[in-house]
Amino acid sequence: MAKTEPKRGQEISDRVLRHWMEAVPEDRMAHLVKDATRGFLRSLQWRLAKHDVQLGHWTFLRILWQQEGLTKRELSMEAGVMEPTTVVALRAMEGLGYVRLEHRPDNRKNIYVYLTPLGRRLERRLVPLAEEVNAIALHGLSNTEVDVTRRAVLSMIRNLAKDEEQRLAG
Incomplete structure (x- = not known):
């Protein structure tokens, strides 16, 4: 930088x-x-x-630390991005040695995403960075203020999801 x-x-x-x-x-x-x-x-x-990690890779790593073996499509849905975006990121991440992409013998159509040992080790180095950012952002706020904010933002997310559902239902 x-x-x-x-x-x-x-x-x-x-x-x-x-x-x-x-x-x-x-x-x-x-x-x-x-x-x-x-x-x-x-x-x-x-x-x-x-740590030479791109912000765009963070989202995918975070998801894969929780659940690997997802298809590219499932990973795209979890990340909330379009599949072409996921494909580009995964190619880069594979080149960096963070993930491996595999076909399963029982399903040659889908490509499944797994962390490599390096990708798994990144969790110990990177998660504390995100925790630090959160701590900085919440500095000076009481636990009550944080709880109220969290509930308010979650309500907004639910309301917007409901609006989208209604819009798609026509």
């Missing part, structure tokens, strides 16, 4: 915070959540880069 990246990241954070505190303190929740997400991702990306 270039030397100017931390300075640029700080400038971005300062502008976002100023926007929310001064310009539009009552702007839509979607924008607030988006800016918080971007902050989380910038912070995590900076830490992952120190």
